[in-house]
Amino acid sequence: MQEISDLSIELVYLMSDTSLKTIENQIIHQDIFDAAPYLPIGFAELLVLDPPYNLSKNYNGYLFKEKEKSEYQEWFAGVVRLVKPMLKPTATVYVCSDWRTSVLIAPILEKEFRIQNRITWEREKGRGAKSNWKNNTEDIWFCTVSEQYRFNLDAVKLKRKVIAPYRTEDGRPKDWQAEAGGNFRLTHPSNIWTDITIPFWSMPENTKHPTQKPEKLIAKLVLASSNPGEMVLDPFLGSGTTAVVAKKLGRRFVGVEINQEYCCWALKRLAIAQEYPSIQGYADGVFWERNTLSAQPKDKKPSVAQTELFL
Ligand SMILES: C[S@@+](CC[C@H](N)C(=O)[O-])C[C@H]1O[C@@H](n2cnc3c(N)ncnc32)[C@H](O)[C@@H]1O
16 A cells, blocks of 8 residues: 555646646546546547446446446546547547447447447457357447548558468469468458457456456557557556557557556556566567467566556
8 A cells, every 4th residue: 555655646636727748648646527627638649538338347446337328428428528629630539348338339429520440359258148149349439530540550460370371373472471480471450359368367467457458459559540759648547558558659648547546556557668568469560369479579578467566
């Protein structure tokens, strides 16, 4: 607990209009509804919105209660109205949700932004159901403020193992390369993501946050839709994944989180990122599909999972 109170000195709390310089690469420990009126206008190139889904969930003592559908929609529309002024005209917005929440937020996103796509992420973990299909996916809505936006395709290609390596008539590999770890092809990333697991106990990035997003997933969003040095905003920062990934990939960030302990976990993760800037599953400038670990270049990794950091 002493560590939490020591670290919390580094957190920011807003009580009046603030400049970008004051909040750049900072974590704001505050309710986004209270902090947003003081944030600058038009500074973010990328918004990662990972709000509480419409489910009852205990975020370390802060209970988000499942709401009536219309009530959740009102709450979510309020969040969007708050954060939209902070976006640049060329900005991209990614919104995470489960399938139930997705249905509720889609009309709001349609009204406020240009929806470009909906990514389906196979989470690889979910509780089996007796009379339903196991819930194993999440949605990530890809929206933009206007039709002028960036998409860095080459930064998010997927490196896949080639099972049946096809050769041209003169014997040359067709769209694949032979490497030490096997035969690989770089493919265009689609809107179904099957190469990312949720952080689990043995992964160094894992914390005790109940809905922590994987660094690899956020890295795809950051690389596709921002350039180095640009500003990434996350108003529901949780354990700090967006801030950590932004830092590792040379972007600037602003994060807001209501829970003090989570803010401190994020600070701690940022300090670790300084020494260990690698992102599991992203190496040599490409995303690797699952089960290719032995072929991936070896990075320096922290020896303990971050769950061990705060007891
Ligand atoms: C779905 S989680 C985000 C998880 C995050 N992406 C990560 O990787 O750790 C939502 C977070 O929003 C926080 N939160 C809920 N209401 C909030 C509010 N009004 N203002 C700021 N943060 C809030 C919760 O404490 C929780 O950590």
